[in-house]
Amino acid sequence: MQTVIIGSGNVAFHLAKAFVLNEIPLAQIFGRNQTELQQISSELNIPYSTEKLSDAELYIICVSDNSVDEVSKLITKKDCLVAHTSGSLPKEILAGEYRKSSFYPLQTFSKTKDLDYSKIPFFIETENNEDQKTLTDLALKISENVMESTHEKRKYIHLTAVFACNFVNHIFSKAKEISDAQEIPFDYFLPLIDETVQKIHEIDPKSAQTGPAVRNDKRVLELHEQLLKDESLEIYKTLNLSIKKMYDLP
Template identity: 75%
Template sequence: MQIVIIGSGNVAYHLAKAFTQNQIPLVQIFGRNENDLKKIAEELHIDYSTDILKEADLYIICVSDRSVEEVSALILKKDCLVVHTSGSLPKEILAGEYRKASFYPLQTFSKSKELEYEKIPFFIEAENENDKNILFELASKISQKVMESTHEKRKYIHLTAVFACNFVNHLFTRAKEISDSQDIPFDYFLPLIDETVQKIHEMDPKLAQTGPAVRNDVRILDLHKQLLKDESLEIYETINRSIKKMYEL
């Protein structure tokens, strides 16, 4: 099977790397950013282009959600399968007369961070059984966790991921701002963060909750609010209200 990856960002890089590590040949990585494409191509020893899209049986679009439809229109071949990697978009967003599907890896991707690809869940949706089987076989060469998912279910998977990953990382960023403001090394908090994450491998997150809000420790809550301002204060109050409501305090 001839495969082309379209994109040069984090998802494109890691999928290309996962493919090459698992001896899945790529005929090309295609995109607009020549510098990024060249770095990926040189590292992984694959061809790249910014202007000539090679013929392929499968095109994997790894671009931002707002660009998927526009980029998909570049594929003029009809007898091929085109997939996007979005967690939120329907496969019907793809603008062509080819066969359409989604190929969603549930992970946060940064080029500088190594990943264990075999642990990443992949969610597949296709127009027919044959294409579904093709994508299942492909994903199974990379990952031990490959599942079928409708667009409706995938939207909730992505929403859950935003809460569990993007929001949590923003809180880490806010926490580091506070520690930096007082010249407290953020490294001190890494064992706490690691233990917090490790606990939910063994406990329901609701049962693992600790802190002044779950105890309704008004004195500490008020003290913290005096130390905060602007957006961090708003976040602190919003999350504490949510915790209190969950635990009916």
């Protein structure tokens, strides 16, 4: 199947790399950022263009949510399948007269971080059973975890991902601010972080909870509050309150 990836960011790069590593042909990678496209093309040996879309049977749009509608209008071919990779947008955001779908990889992507693509879940939504099979078979060449999903379900998948990834990473950043301010190497906390994440592979997160809030240790909670101020103090109080509510603590 002739396939074109549209975009030059993190998702476009990793999806293109996953295709190449699994020997799935790519006709082109297309976008506006020539510098990024040249780098991707050079590394993965894929033709690229900033001017003309190649003819293809499948176009996969890997751009920001705000740009999907506009970019989708660049595809004027009617007899083709077009998929976006957004976790939150409906397939109907695609503006052409082609067949519409979603090809959503559930992962956080950075160009400098290698990934095991076989572990990344893909969620597929299409307009008909034939396209569902086409995209499912394609995803199964990359990943062991492929699932059909409606837009309604995908919204909750994306919301869960924000809690499990984006919010957690923000907390890591706040933790590093505290350790940096006290000149404590953040590397010292990495074994704790690794163990926390590894633990929920084996134990339900609710059962794995530790810390002063779940122990209802008011002395430690008050001590910590005295050490914090402004936004960090509000985050600390909010999270501790949420933990107490989850465990029905006073």
